[in-house]
Amino acid sequence: AQKITQTQPGMFVQEKEAVTLDCTYDTSDPSYGLFWYKQPSSGEMIFLIYQGSYDQQNATEGRYSLNFQKARKSANLVISASQLGDSAMYFCAMREGNNAGNMLTFGGGTRLMVKP
Amino acid sequence: NAGVTQTPKFRILKIGQSMTLQCTQDMNHNYMYWYRQDPGMGLKLIYYSVGAGITDKGEVPNGYNVSRSTTEDFPLRLELAAPSQTSVYFCASSPRGLNQPQHFGDGTRLSIL
Numbered sequence: 001a002q003k004i005t006q007t008q009p010g011m012f013v014q015e016k017e018a019v020t021l022d023c024t025y026d027t028s029d030p031s032y033g034l035f036w037y038k039q040p041s042s043g044e045m046i047f048l049i050y051q052g053s054y055d056q057q058n059a060t061e062g063r064y065s066l067n068f069q070k071a072r073k074s075a076n077l078v079i080s081a082s083q084l085g086d087s088a089m090y091f092c093a094m095r096e097g098n099n100a101g102n103m104l105t106f107g108g109g110t111r112l113m114v115k116p
Numbered sequence: 117n118a119g120v121t122q123t124p125k126f127r128i129l130k131i132g133q134s135m136t137l138q139c140t141q142d143m144n145h146n147y148m149y150w151y152r153q154d155p156g157m158g159l160k161l162i163y164y165s166v167g168a169g170i171t172d173k174g175e176v177p178n179g180y181n182v183s184r185s186t187t188e189d190f191p192l193r194l195e196l197a198a199p200s201q202t203s204v205y206f207c208a209s210s211p212r213g214l215n216q217p218q219h220f221g222d223g224t225r226l227s228i229l
Contacts, residue, residue, distance in 0.1 A: 031214065032214070033214045033215055035217055043204065043222065043223050043225075044220065044222050044223070045159075045206065045208075045220035047217040047218075047219075050215055050217060052214065052215055091158060091159070095214060097214055100166065101147070101164050101166055101172060102147045102166070102210055102212055102213075102216070103149070103161060103164060103174070104218055106158040106159045106160075107158055108157060108158045109156075109157070109158050
């Protein structure tokens with residue numbers, strides 16, 4: 001079974017508007033962390049934001065925030081005031097606490113395209 | 117600061133050839149990883165290492181080998197290259213910790229013809 005699911009293969013958003021990228025996850029481990037990465041067309045992987053399963057508040061980093069709904073096992077990324085430079089692939093990833101290798105499991109990604 | 121450095125950036129191999137993808141990190145991270153990313157897809161874990169001298173298989177290890185003789189270096193070896201190994205390969209490292217992100221190299225684009 002897929003541990004990380006990103007159901008939106010591609011999305012368009014108008015410049016300066018907000019956009020939500022969906023991520024659902026599956027784990028029975030009560031301790032886990034969720035990560036979002038950005039991959040621009042140049043190919044590098046850029047870490048954006050982290051949410052821990054025991055965090056009481058939704059994570060925020062500048063224009064990025066996480067809409068963390070633990071009971072629904074979702075960790076959606078919200079980008080406010082989209083910019084042309086936000087056009088990229090976005091990957092959600094999970095690390096389970098009982099994971100001796102400190103590994104991440106990645107979703108299939110969402111391609112975001114920002115329209116001027 | 118260099119972070120995670122991968123060489124080469126691009127390579128074309130013929131079927132049946134072998135090569136080593138180099139990865140080095142200068143952050144003294146214990147954990148290192150090799151991923152492959154096929155076009156339009158997410159990352160799949162090939163091998164990982166929790167420290168010098170210790171390696172283990174990930175999701176897609178067939179056709180690859182690794183070694184970890186030092187904390188800094190984690191080379192990936194392709195033996196008998198096949199067209200199915202055409203992909204972009206990423207090396208990553210992280211310290212121990214649930215909240216620690218993995219730091220990625222810039223990737224190696226490999227084509228097997």
